[in-house]
Amino acid sequence: MPLNQGRISSEQRLSLLLNRKPVDRVPFFSFAQGFSTLNTGYSIADYYYNPEKSFYALKATARQYNFADFSLFGYASFGAWEFGGEISWPEGAYSQAPAIKRFPVESEEDVLKLGLPELATAGFIPRFVRFAELHEDSSGYYTLGIEAPFVGAGNLCSVTRLCRWILKKPEIAHKLLQVVTDFKIELIRYLAERFGTEKMIPWVGDATASNVIISPQMFAEFAMPYTKRLHENILSLGYRHIIAHICGEQNRNYPYWAQIPMGDPGIISVSQEVDLEIAMEYFPNDIIMGNITPSIIQAGTAEQIYEEAKKCLEKGKRAKSGYMLAPGCELPAKAPPYNVWTIMRCIDDHGRYD
Amino acid sequence: MNRTVNKQEILQGLSEAVVEMDDQGVVDLCKEVLDKGIDVYTAISEGLTEGMKRAGQLYNEGQYFIPELILCSDVLYTGLDILTPHLRTSKKARKLKMIIGVVEGDVHDIGKNLVKAMFTAGGWEVDDLGSDVKLEVFGDEQKKEKANVVGLSALMTTSMLAIPTAIKILRCSEPVPFILVGGAPLSGQIAKQYQADGYAEDAVKATTVAEELLRDKPD
Numbered sequence: 001m002p003l004n005q006g007r008i009s010s011e012q013r014l015s016l017l018l019n020r021k022p023v024d025r026v027p028f029f030s031f032a033q034g035f036s037t038l039n040t041g042y043s044i045a046d047y048y049y050n051p052e053k054s055f056y057a058l059k060a061t062a063r064q065y066n067f068a069d070f071s072l073f074g075y076a077s078f079g080a081w082e083f084g085g086e087i088s089w090p091e092g093a094y095s096q097a098p099a100i101k102r103f104p105v106e107s108e109e110d111v112l113k114l115g116l117p118e119l120a121t122a123g124f125i126p127r128f129v130r131f132a133e134l135h136e137d138s139s140g141y142y143t144l145g146i147e148a149p150f151v152g153a154g155n156l157c158s159v160t161r162l163c164r165w166i167l168k169k170p171e172i173a174h175k176l177l178q179v180v181t182d183f184k185i186e187l188i189r190y191l192a193e194r195f196g197t198e199k200m201i202p203w204v205g206d207a208t209a210s211n212v213i214i215s216p217q218m219f220a221e222f223a224m225p226y227t228k229r230l231h232e233n234i235l236s237l238g239y240r241h242i243i244a245h246i247c248g249e250q251n252r253n254y255p256y257w258a259q260i261p262m263g264d265p266g267i268i269s270v271s272q273e274v275d276l277e278i279a280m281e282y283f284p285n286d287i288i289m290g291n292i293t294p295s296i297i298q299a300g301t302a303e304q305i306y307e308e309a310k311k312c313l314e315k316g317k318r319a320k321s322g323y324m325l326a327p328g329c330e331l332p333a334k335a336p337p338y339n340v341w342t343i344m345r346c347i348d349d350h351g352r353y354d
Numbered sequence: 355m356n357r358t359v360n361k362q363e364i365l366q367g368l369s370e371a372v373v374e375m376d377d378q379g380v381v382d383l384c385k386e387v388l389d390k391g392i393d394v395y396t397a398i399s400e401g402l403t404e405g406m407k408r409a410g411q412l413y414n415e416g417q418y419f420i421p422e423l424i425l426c427s428d429v430l431y432t433g434l435d436i437l438t439p440h441l442r443t444s445k446k447a448r449k450l451k452m453i454i455g456v457v458e459g460d461v462h463d464i465g466k467n468l469v470k471a472m473f474t475a476g477g478w479e480v481d482d483l484g485s486d487v488k489l490e491v492f493g494d495e496q497k498k499e500k501a502n503v504v505g506l507s508a509l510m511t512t513s514m515l516a517i518p519t520a521i522k523i524l525r526c527s528e529p530v531p532f533i534l535v536g537g538a539p540l541s542g543q544i545a546k547q548y549q550a551d552g553y554a555e556d557a558v559k560a561t562t563v564a565e566e567l568l569r570d571k572p573d
Binding site for chain 1: 375419420421422424425428457458459460461464467486510511512513514515516538539540541544547556
């Protein structure tokens, strides 16, 4: 059964949604990274290693499945390499994303002497630049994963060390968070100066701030103020929207996330551990996005996936400022293609607005 | 009589030191254990272990989070480093054994490290293979160590796919251990689908699941 493409193009639909206009049906933000490069005959590592292949794979896969034309480029461990650490590319049979091999910060002294990296050459940044260049002559929005300061701090010193400092050396944790926030503000300014702010929507994810790891009080002290400062700076540069990927079980952090400006409208990427209705309650003026369980897309039956997508659509369509169906986190790179197609079929069946 | 009261106070103090994340406190109390000739096995099981169990309860109640558990486990290990060399061999030999590791393709090890701490606190001997562990290594290690339980952890949907293969390898090893799995993308349903023996949603529950598996094992 061929999929119905809807009355308007994927790009038009996204543009309408971002301009707070009604759309014909729910768009699907695929969160497809390694899935896209595997889908087009490349490797998962190619998604991260080679912006040209990544650009092609994301566009081609979006066209094939009728995903929203909205390319995501980046990875959660961003920051370690840029500050002088080492990463490994996801080249093994079971790898999904770059992993940190050596942290650039191993002691309190390292924090105190930490300087900002040279943006033009540091780590992954030249790949961000190349990915943005490829979009200059192309239609569609794209998003670069600059990530939140809290996850960034963990990427510099390890989450375990960050946890120890939060309790035993809070001043060191704050110092590190300040430097990481400054770096991200400088990076976003650099990108804005080179590429403008029209087509790029900054991606600010934070998996480390999950309540499986830290308390809401720790979030309020060590995560929220820095993410807020970052978002304020992003918006002051002229970016209209921010995607906040509130990764993992963060139910008790939502009251704090709601104090952070997200744009007009922002896009709230909701993890599967949080009910969409909670997100809708805290973010009535923003687009809600989510939250199919990725492991069900990977390991579930088509019927289970269809039912889960249907439940998301039924809730999400009630969001006051718009809704995008999406996985709660990255689309599993090796998800069975039929399972992914099943999500799009569910949108065909249940995603239309009356 | 004084000695008994003193002993109880020291055991209680050890437990408190773990819960309160008091590294210097545990060092001082462990020295007292040795100076006063208190049975080391008792100091570990009724002092340090008890403290880590209480920390786990506080985590379950939402009062402690991972930073507190990490510091509690630091204190636990500080105490164990001092006391374990003084354990009598006969008591060491009674320990249950676990092999644990994060599977190939994954370096996220906080959960694994906390599972290790909880099992260590529970008196198990834990063979930690680290993270990004090649799947054959689990089988090779099991053949050598003959563990009661093997714990497999994965934090990503791609590395999760390594778990059924690791389980097949372990099922071919001798003796076949109980296989416990955990990590963010996993669930009880997926664990069953992958034919694991048990699934634990967090580090604190992992020891309970393992103990239940061993308890229910037919003679």
